[in-house]
Amino acid sequence: MSEQQDWEEQDSSEFIELGEYFVPERQVQMDVVTSLIPEPQNPAEFLDLCCGQGRLSEALLKAFPQATVVGLDLSRTMLDTARRELSAYESRFRTEQFDLAGKDWRTRDEAPAAVVSSLAIHHLDGDGKRELFRDVFAMLRPGGVLVIADLIQPVGERGVALARRMWNEAVKAQSLVGTGGTEPYEKFHALEWSCYEYPDDLDKPSPLFDQLGWLRDAGFSEVDLYWMKAGHAVYGGVKPGE
Numbered sequence: 001m002s003e004q005q006d007w008e009e010q011d012s013s014e015f016i017e018l019g020e021y022f023v024p025e026r027q028v029q030m031d032v033v034t035s036l037i038p039e040p041q042n043p044a045e046f047l048d049l050c051c052g053q054g055r056l057s058e059a060l061l062k063a064f065p066q067a068t069v070v071g072l073d074l075s076r077t078m079l080d081t082a083r084r085e086l087s088a089y090e091s092r093f094r095t096e097q098f099d100l101a102g103k104d105w106r107t108r109d110e111a112p113a114a115v116v117s118s119l120a121i122h123h124l125d126g127d128g129k130r131e132l133f134r135d136v137f138a139m140l141r142p143g144g145v146l147v148i149a150d151l152i153q154p155v156g157e158r159g160v161a162l163a164r165r166m167w168n169e170a171v172k173a174q175s176l177v178g179t180g181g182t183e184p185y186e187k188f189h190a191l192e193w194s195c196y197e198y199p200d201d202l203d204k205p206s207p208l209f210d211q212l213g214w215l216r217d218a219g220f221s222e223v224d225l226y227w228m229k230a231g232h233a234v235y236g237g238v239k240p241g242e
């Protein structure tokens with residue numbers, strides 16, 4: 001079974017509606033991701049793995065006028081929304097339906113200058129993450145970067161408790177700022193969104209230190225953690241240049 005098949009179109013609709021409240025400091029995370037991508041010296045292609053409604057893709061398109069972005073996702077709802085919301089970028093943005101765990105999309109006609117992903121890699125188990133990192137390293141152009149914004153697994157119960165509490169606090173605060181009430185926060189719990197509070201088979205976050213090691217093993221240099229809050233982290237590395 002695909003690593004993503006337990007994700008349903010209703011999940012996509014709920015995330016499109018509520019993602020602004022459910023993701024801690026979503027704009028900050030996108031700003032961090034875009035800041036870690038070198039300015040291309042010529043036209044370049046970026047891949048956004050599991051692009052969702054296209055928020056990170058749009059941030060890339062705004063930050064890098066020479067770049068085109070390919071948004072990949074399994075969900076038809078997500079892809080339709082991304083195409084509609086980013087239609088003003090015309091040929092600079094296109095979509096592909098894919099399975100993150102599949103292999104067919106990992107061979108590209110053009111080597112991407114950057115591969116990014118937000119809240120998707122944690123759907124792969126440890127072996128799947130290691131394989132993905134190796135395959136992304138192989139497809140990137142020299143000097144290209146992989147930047148991931150995702151959930152990580154704390155290694156002890158104290159870390160899990162802290163991530164759970166901080167995620168709850170972030171969602172409640174963002175709900176109050178965005179709506180003046182707690183309805184999005186209540187939906188966060190009704191939908192059992194937090195894997196630290198409601199573990200399920202869909203979410204398979206791995207410890208951060210393991211993932212940094214897998215990135216180094218794949219060949220990446222400058223492997224680092226760039227930002228972290230409430231169990232959400234931005235990390236990645238660079239493919240050395242020729």
